[in-house]
Ligand SMILES: NC(=O)c1ccc[n+]([C@@H]2O[C@H](COP(=O)([O-])OP(=O)(O)OC[C@H]3O[C@@H](n4cnc5c(N)ncnc54)[C@H](O)[C@@H]3O)[C@@H](O)[C@H]2O)c1
């Protein structure tokens with residue numbers, strides 16, 4: 342029986358390995374993590390991440406051919422193929438701070454593999470990393486290791502909230518390896534795992550560097566589309582055009598396509614910003630300053646989009662939000678996840694806290710502790726001071742009750758079902774809605790009496806002053 346281990350039981354390691362175990366009953370899969378509490382959660386009925394359909398799959402294979410363990414060394418020793426899916430955040434300090442990827446966790450994992458492995462291993466780079474990381478890791482493994490290693494790049498393209506669908510029917514599986522006999526054999530071994538359920542023509546093999554670069558480029562292109570449509574939204578607001586109509590017309594061009602053209606308060610998530618900044622850093626390191634600047638604008642546009650949204654709220658509420666109650670609907674970076682990394686909601690709150698607004702937050706999946714931790718990390722005041730301004734609510738109705746304004750930061754489906762007539766009755770007048778996701782029925786809201794701001798849509802007269 343082939344044995345697979347995965348170092349890193351996070352948003353990628355957990356779902357990816359659950360899918361492999363589910364589709365490959367002949368393979369034994371062990372997910373490893375240094376965090377014992379995360380492993381305990383994976384072994385419980387309260388998984389550490391929320392992902393639609395994940396629990397159903399885990400329940401079917403956990404204890405059969407899927408295992409979660411904090412015994413990292415043992416897991417490494419027993420495995421034939423070791424995926425590394427540890428976090429690779431943006432560096433906070435030192436050379437390349439704010440742009441380069443922090444590979445500390447990756448290197449620690451590689452050194453652990455080198456020090457405990459006694460039989461040949463295929464090491465699979467699942468984390469998103471800069472080009473040439475596989476080469477560097479290969480050097481670490483071969484210098485310190487007691488056995489032979491083949492290093493492959495196999496970037497992951499799943500999106501949170503749709504991870505199970507994405508893993509079940511991936512557009513492609515990308516495997517990068519060295520072009521020598523050992524590398525080709527390793528790539529074939531990995532391809533045969535995916536071939537249990539992915540059509541062969543969707544499994545691409547290439548050289549390591551092309552594979553590593555493709556991941557950064559894919560995310561940069563996706564994010565670039567969001568920043569492009571967000572830039573268009575500003576033109577729409579000035580001109581009276583409707584951004585959804587423009588996206589529809591543009592997206593029907595088969596060369597452009599309709600996906601990733603939804604204007605929003607700004608993209609979030611742990612990947613887009615980090616991976617673009619990583620690409621920017623790589624370009625700068627290679628002396629490609631103009632290329633770096635080109636991609637950097639994707640992130641700068643996104644920062645501006647978040648700022649503009651907050652400024653709309655402040656200007657709309659007659660240039661002051663001090664002591665006014667603002668209901669913030671949604672805190673996750675997108676619907677169907679409890680993940681808040683780089684969520685636009687964090688920046689919205691930071692600015693509103695600065696203005697001393699009273700914020701009532703409701704999100705159906707984000708843990709309250711996570712919200713407090715996110716706000717503490719961006720506000721330069723003690724948590725007790727933040728808690729004088731912010732409350733976390735257990736329903737949208739509770740958050741909206743008696744508010745001056747409602748701001749939608751995440752496109753949760755349940756927000757479309759809110760009884761806005763009931764909400765309107767309780768709110769201060771004029772009552773404002775700032776729809777940062779264009780998910781509500783704006784015509785119906787206006788009929789009730791709300792002043793509505795929607796991204797890239799014709800402006801209500803009361804908001805047309807800026
Ligand atoms: N989140 C996504 O949707 C997504 C999608 C594609 C690719 N990626 C990439 O995949 C990688 C992982 O992302 P994530 O969101 O799953 O991260 P995560 O933070 O959710 O999980 C990483 C896990 O690795 C563990 N870890 C760190 N160092 C370790 C070590 N030395 N030994 C054992 N465990 C260790 C951490 O405790 C943590 O549980 C990143 O490089 C990311 O860019 C993420």
Ligand SMILES: O=c1ccn([C@@H]2O[C@H](COP(=O)(O)OP(=O)(O)O[C@H]3O[C@H](CO)[C@@H](O)[C@H](O)[C@H]3O)[C@@H](O)[C@H]2O)c(=O)[nH]1
Nearest residue numbers: 497498499500501567601602603605608609610612674675
């Ligand atoms: O038209 C759109 C599409 C997305 N977004 C926002 O963009 C962000 C990212 O969304 P999405 O890409 O769906 O989620 P992620 O989980 O961040 O997935 C991205 O990042 C992953 C990590 O690298 C990759 O694996 C995926 O392929 C890539 O889509 C979210 O805030 C979305 O709300 C928009 O504002 N408008």
